[in-house]
Amino acid sequence: MIMKRVVSKVLSSRMFKRITGNKEGTEKGVKAFQDIPGPLALPLVGSTWKYILPLKDKYDPERLHEAARQKYDNYGPLVRETLPDGTGLLSVFDPDDIKSFLQQTMQQPDRRSHLALKKYRLDRPHMYSSGGLLPSNGAEWQKLRKASQVIFGKPDAVLGHLPDVDMIMREFVQLLRELRSPQNYVSDLLDLIKMMNLEVMLAVLLDQRYGCVSTHPSPQCEALMRAGSRSTQAILNTDNGPLQLYRYFDTPLYRQLIESQDLIYSEAKKQYERMQKTISSKSDDMSNTENECRNEGGSKQSSISTESDKGGTVKKKTSILEHLCRSPQLGEKDVIGLLCDSLMAGVDTTSYSLAFALYHLSSNKTAQQQLAEEAARLLQQTHGQVTGNVLSKARYTVAVVKESLRLNPISIGIGRVNTHKPIVLRGYHIPAGTTIVSMNQHIGRNPDYFSNCNEFRPERFMSDTRPHSHALLPFGQGSRMCIAQNIAKQTIYTALLHMVYNFDMTWTGGPLDCKVRLINEPDGPLLLTLGDRTRNN
Numbered sequence: 001m002i003m004k005r006v007v008s009k010v011l012s013s014r015m016f017k018r019i020t021g022n023k024e025g026t027e028k029g030v031k032a033f034q035d036i037p038g039p040l041a042l043p044l045v046g047s048t049w050k051y052i053l054p055l056k057d058k059y060d061p062e063r064l065h066e067a068a069r070q071k072y073d074n075y076g077p078l079v080r081e082t083l084p085d086g087t088g089l090l091s092v093f094d095p096d097d098i099k100s101f102l103q104q105t106m107q108q109p110d111r112r113s114h115l116a117l118k119k120y121r122l123d124r125p126h127m128y129s130s131g132g133l134l135p136s137n138g139a140e141w142q143k144l145r146k147a148s149q150v151i152f153g154k155p156d157a158v159l160g161h162l163p164d165v166d167m168i169m170r171e172f173v174q175l176l177r178e179l180r181s182p183q184n185y186v187s188d189l190l191d192l193i194k195m196m197n198l199e200v201m202l203a204v205l206l207d208q209r210y211g212c213v214s215t216h217p218s219p220q221c222e223a224l225m226r227a228g229s230r231s232t233q234a235i236l237n238t239d240n241g242p243l244q245l246y247r248y249f250d251t252p253l254y255r256q257l258i259e260s261q262d263l264i265y266s267e268a269k270k271q272y273e274r275m276q277k278t279i280s281s282k283s284d285d286m287s288n289t290e291n292e293c294r295n296e297g298g299s300k301q302s303s304i305s306t307e308s309d310k311g312g313t314v315k316k317k318t319s320i321l322e323h324l325c326r327s328p329q330l331g332e333k334d335v336i337g338l339l340c341d342s343l344m345a346g347v348d349t350t351s352y353s354l355a356f357a358l359y360h361l362s363s364n365k366t367a368q369q370q371l372a373e374e375a376a377r378l379l380q381q382t383h384g385q386v387t388g389n390v391l392s393k394a395r396y397t398v399a400v401v402k403e404s405l406r407l408n409p410i411s412i413g414i415g416r417v418n419t420h421k422p423i424v425l426r427g428y429h430i431p432a433g434t435t436i437v438s439m440n441q442h443i444g445r446n447p448d449y450f451s452n453c454n455e456f457r458p459e460r461f462m463s464d465t466r467p468h469s470h471a472l473l474p475f476g477q478g479s480r481m482c483i484a485q486n487i488a489k490q491t492i493y494t495a496l497l498h499m500v501y502n503f504d505m506t507w508t509g510g511p512l513d514c515k516v517r518l519i520n521e522p523d524g525p526l527l528l529t530l531g532d533r534t535r536n537n
């Protein structure tokens, strides 16, 4: 009798209805959410048992791209799962559906990620004003994004730093030559790439050189590089942990996040204070320039010249930090939070994307030769310097990066939550609060969308036939897309041009795949040789 009552209570509970899908509220002719195919949901754990139990067809949380293939093969283009809190998780495999859900959520592009990072920051109001750009949603996110969006795209902040990026790449090439073994191997190549990208980020964000590209980098460089990776790893595992115990006490993973974030914070704060002093000492100069600009009807930010020289390089450069500090919409804690977000999000993403591009080039000699010819042709005219003009003509380089990101994007797709209003997708009612994820990594290797889908063929991006606008979204989409994509692309293009200009690369390992640590990272070492490239010039 008691058992019967318990069962009937569970069946009528709100939680159970949310888990199994609630038919209430669906429009006529629209199918219910629970009718979307997907694995069984259980009370308390939802569908996460599929990722936990040691079953033959388990979803491996470190290989979400393989789990995506299992879901697609078993259930089709729309797959429903249930999170432990009872809300839905929807995987979307059709580019038309991806376009549709992104359009329906574009007014409020909320994401459900970086939850522990948000808690860490909100628990420290003396250090941060908010959860920051990555984890925040709604008005909080909008305020930060609106004020920083324009800054991350400014020519004097991005193109203005191209000479620095170019210089860092030359130092990087020199370092690789020094560290090369007689067999042309460089050990721990991925870590060296991360140090190089950290140096680029510090140059662009702060206009500072830290000396990370060196045979003996300072402990500070090492610590900052590791802090980014350790944060990323802790964020994924805390986000995905079914019980989210970090919300109640400091679990070892949450402590890892605290330590690494504290370290990034202290560097960001130091740099903020330095910049404030620089700005005060420059203030007389600036007020003169501003007056000139106002007379010309310009805004405060456009007071910095973006004039280009003949090489297509912006002559004046201003750091992102300086722009942020000068923004009237941002306070000290906002600026520090944005610096922390950038230092964390900027290094591993760019490094893994570059690493995969080097893998594909070193195992595809024809493509590498084509790229080397482009590099030789363009760099001959500039004495080996990558300028804005060079980048504007580097068509094959751009195609190489697109093709590499098709095969190995750094994320499985992009996520949105329709926080406040239900939407309709593929004829199904999607209740408010559902996490909806585009499966672009799967689409990139789906033969329905790309012929010879597993082959590295940059030429496919040089023809007139374009893929579906929502098939590949390596930098996201809409008003929430990657804020620093121009910085990332400029860095990768410059790195690739220098690498093939100097080295003939040969892959000597087996196939390289990815594993997920919030972002997709190579699942093995970069086993390639760096022979000298012979050139005719």
Ligand code: HEM
Residues within 6 Å of the ligand: 111, 133, 134, 145, 341, 342, 343, 345, 346, 347, 349, 350, 353, 410, 411, 414, 415, 473, 474, 475, 476, 477, 478, 479, 480, 481, 482, 483, 484, 485, 487, 488, 489
């Ligand atoms: C190849 C390198 C990179 C790739 C592939 C990449 C990709 C992405 C993607 C897919 C998103 C989510 C977009 C969405 O939800 O629509 C994103 C967001 C973001 N990225 Fe990047 N990213 C890269 C480099 C960088 C760099 C260098 C920085 C640092 C300055 C950065 C900072 C951010 C930030 C702060 C966000 C959150 C934006 C927001 O929520 O408003 N990323 N990135």
